[in-house]
Every structure is written in C-alpha cells, then in structure tokens.
Amino acid sequence: MKKTSALRRLLEQKKILVAPGCYNALTARIIEKTGFEAVYLSGYGISVSLLGMPDVGLATMTEVHTIARYVANAVQIPVIADSDTGYGNAINVMRTVREYIQTGVAGIHIEDQITPKRCGHVAGKLLVPVEEAVGKFMAADAARKEMDPDFLIIARTDARGAVGGSLEEAIARANAYVKGGADMAFVEAPLSKEELRKIVKEVHAPILYNVAGISPHLPLKELEEIGVSLVIYPGVSLRASVKAVWDHVQDIRAKGTQAVVEFQEKMKGHPLEDFHSFAGFSEIRQMEEKFLPRAEVVRKYEETIGYKP
Numbered sequence: 319m320k321k322t323s324a325l326r327r328l329l330e331q332k333k334i335l336v337a338p339g340c341y342n343a344l345t346a347r348i349i350e351k352t353g354f355e356a357v358y359l360s361g362y363g364i365s366v367s368l369l370g371m372p373d374v375g376l377a378t379m380t381e382v383h384t385i386a387r388y389v390a391n392a393v394q395i396p397v398i399a400d401s402d403t404g405y406g407n408a409i410n411v412m413r414t415v416r417e418y419i420q421t422g423v424a425g426i427h428i429e430d431q432i433t434p435k436r437c438g439h440v441a442g443k444l445l446v447p448v449e450e451a452v453g454k455f456m457a458a459d460a461a462r463k464e465m466d467p468d469f470l471i472i473a474r475t476d477a478r479g480a481v482g483g484s485l486e487e488a489i490a491r492a493n494a495y496v497k498g499g500a501d502m503a504f505v506e507a508p509l510s511k512e513e514l515r516k517i518v519k520e521v522h523a524p525i526l527y528n529v530a531g532i533s534p535h536l537p538l539k540e541l542e543e544i545g546v547s548l549v550i551y552p553g554v555s556l557r558a559s560v561k562a563v564w565d566h567v568q569d570i571r572a573k574g575t576q577a578v579v580e581f582q583e584k585m586k587g588h589p590l591e592d593f594h595s596f597a598g599f600s601e602i603r604q605m606e607e608k609f610l611p612r613a614e615v616v617r618k619y620e621e622t623i624g625y626k627p
Contacts, residue, residue, distance in 0.1 A: 335355065350393040479507045
C-alpha cells in the first residue's frame, strides 16, 4: 500500500492518530521502532538542527525537501511534513506539492502566514489575505490530483495569534481553506480547551492538534473525547536530543573519559545499547551475503577486526 493511502486509512479509524515529531532520519527511525504508526517532520526541528537558526522562514524549500526525502526513505510509516507557507504564492505551492510527493512523504501542512514566516507559538506573525491563501489550497489540491490524489493536504491557519486575528477569524479561514481543497484543518495555537472544542465543533473537517508552546497540553484521552483526529508532538525528539547531548557534554567536561564509561554502563539493557545493530549493520551484512561473492564476504568478516553483526 502507498504511504499516502496508508495515512488516509489510519485517519479513517475511530481512534486518534499520534505522530511524534522528528527532525531527521535517525529520530524518525527511533519513533518508528518504538511502535508509532506515523511520524511528523518538524520545520522548527529542521531549522534548528540543520542551520542552527530559529524557525523564521530561513530554511529553503530545497533544504527541507532534502531532509523530507531522507526521512521518508528511512521509515516504512507515513510521514507528515511541515511545508511552511508553501514557499511562495499559489504557483510556487504547486511545485512544492509535486516535489513533496516525490520525496515520499504522505502529507503536508501549508500555513497562511506571510513569507518569511515564523513559529506559530512565537509572537510577530502576519497573515496573507484570505483570498490569497484559499488560492494556495486550490493550487495544492490541483497539483496533488495530478500525481497522487491520496496525498494529504492540511490547511494550517495562524490567525488565532496573528496581527488582526482571532479565534473566529481562524475558524472562518480554516473552513474557507477546506472548501478550497484541503483535507484537514490545523488551527494553530488555541489558548484553552474550550477554544479547541469550538474549533472541532465549527470547522467542517478533521482537526490536527499541535501539543506545543502556548496551547494546553491535554491528555490523549481528552483530545480523543473532544474529537481531534490527529495530534502531533513536534518538539519531542528535538528537545529530548539537545537536553541529552547538553547533559552528556557537560558530564565529559567535568569528568573526562570517566563520563563515557559511566554512560556506557547506563546504556546496558537499553534498547539502543547495541547501537551498531540499530544503525543497520546487521541488515548490510545480510545484503552482502545475499548479493556479494561468498569468498569476498568471508574475507571481509574473518580477516578484519571490529564489530561483527
């Protein structure tokens, strides 16, 4: 089954779909290995990890598409990707959608901020006119129908917290975008559970909820009861990764090699203890034994030293 079709099937189930956030192929693989059925590729995560810079529209379409391709090829589960503003107007959006489909991701969300945009939970957001944004979703719908009708188009609106915005404006925009061709609505940054209930009730489409920043961090059971279809945790792998690296580097600074020894002890019994195996060396050896001359494989592993899967 195509990943786009698989994502739609997952969304048709009665239970809420959970997609933790990744920022590269490695973190996507970890999410898949821990049993999740979908993964979210965070634009914030890409910007900070790839450029070392904040999510304010600095990552280019080419850079983001490259990471999306790596992620989609590293996992078997569907990938939902951040595509910022679509990287231009409606005509640019058509190319953006085509390129994303070619990366192998199963769906994207496009937002209605001006270019350059910024993180939806940070102040300073400005919106394009609603007519311009509707045109983008019409163009996105037309482009995906040419290549893969199952490709998911999610309409994100930042109107709740942007200049001149409000919850009512956000709901009106979300409905206009769905009417224009989007499959799902993503009203960014509601400020309360009551606002989220209003969004689910008044937007005429399945709802994506972002557990992040200034929005309430509600339990999954409650989100499901409210009627949310898809929940993302965009910063989970980024924040956990940077904290772990920060703490370990500080430990090395204080203790030197002893910190590495202590870390290795802590890893005993952990699912990632044999990291070479997780990285895929075992699969490489299996492929070598299947496709390379037998004598060559024997020499490679019997006459060399080091980790042997």
